[in-house]
Amino acid sequence: MRERTFRLEILTPERVVFSSDQVVSLIAPGVEGYFGVMANRAPIVSQLDIGVLQYRTPGGHWEYIALGGGFLEATGNKVTILAETAELSREIDVQRAQEARERALQRLASGGPDVDIERAQAALRRAMARLHAVQQSNSFS
Numbered sequence: 001m002r003e004r005t006f007r008l009e010i011l012t013p014e015r016v017v018f019s020s021d022q023v024v025s026l027i028a029p030g031v032e033g034y035f036g037v038m039a040n041r042a043p044i045v046s047q048l049d050i051g052v053l054q055y056r057t058p059g060g061h062w063e064y065i066a067l068g069g070g071f072l073e074a075t076g077n078k079v080t081i082l083a084e085t086a087e088l089s090r091e092i093d094v095q096r097a098q099e100a101r102e103r104a105l106q107r108l109a110s111g112g113p114d115v116d117i118e119r120a121q122a123a124l125r126r127a128m129a130r131l132h133a134v135q136q137s138n139s140f141s
């Protein structure tokens with residue numbers, strides 16, 4: 001039996017990050033928690049949080065994308081994600097992500113009056129999402 005697929009497009013202000021009509025399912029980081037999407041689902045619009053989006057292709061292969069928040073719209077057999085930032089796990093520079101994590105941790109630890117805590121926390125969460133996307137990709141390769 002052939003698995004049902006849908007079209008997934010992931011867009012940022014800079015580029016089309018991903019586009020394929022061979023996606024079986026996805027798990028997305030919603031602001032209220034992770035949720036799944038499969039082919040032929042009821043329409044949905046959801047705000048996305050910083051985290052790792054994962055999608056599965058026919059045959060069971062999983063791919064991972066670090067998202068910096070955005071919105072997901074599923075209508076019919078198409079899912080469109082408008083993301084603030086998005087990086088395929090294979091595109092992530094691990095060293096840069098680790099350095100960004102360290103900078104964010106240092107800003108948070110300093111706690112000085114000029115430190116924007118919310119901004120530093122978001123930077124830390126983005127760096128951690130990037131590192132987790134790579135880690136998950138390497139774990140299941």
